[in-house]
Amino acid sequence: MTPQTIEVVAAVIVRDGKILICRRKPGGRHPLKWEFPGGKVEPGEDPAAALKRELREELAIDAEIGLEIAAYNVRYGNGPTIHLRFFDVNEFRGELQNLDFDQIVWAERATLLDYDFLEGDVPFVRQLSSSRSRP
Numbered sequence: 655m656t657p658q659t660i661e662v663v664a665a666v667i668v669r670d671g672k673i674l675i676c677r678r679k680p681g682g683r684h685p686l687k688w689e690f691p692g693g694k695v696e697p698g699e700d701p702a703a704a705l706k707r708e709l710r711e712e713l714a715i716d717a718e719i720g721l722e723i724a725a726y727n728v729r730y731g732n733g734p735t736i737h738l739r740f741f742d743v744n745e746f747r748g749e750l751q752n753l754d755f756d757q758i759v760w761a762e763r764a765t766l767l768d769y770d771f772l773e774g775d776v777p778f779v780r781q782l783s784s785s786r787s788r789p
Contacts, residue, residue, distance in 0.1 A: 728774030
């Protein structure tokens, strides 16, 4: 990673064939856009540990982070390069709570493209919505 690159991790949590997606609050960056839960990796932090921390902060769950299933770079306008990494979440403990989003939804894989996702997530959403295997 270059100093201008921000590393961001995201979770693909599947339950009963549906995928958890989250909508950003109206007042922040990229308001009301859908995304997968997760967030920035702090300097020196392991990406899987960062995702585990973010899921605890955002959803109050203790997640088992699985394999990385996709990774690529995106950039919004003149902002820094963002290295997006998507991980499978095999299981989690705790009652799922919305601590940070406008809304959370368990979406059918086939309907993912109906949601207004962050531009950077769209290539992964296309891949995920057309895939039959887990995730």
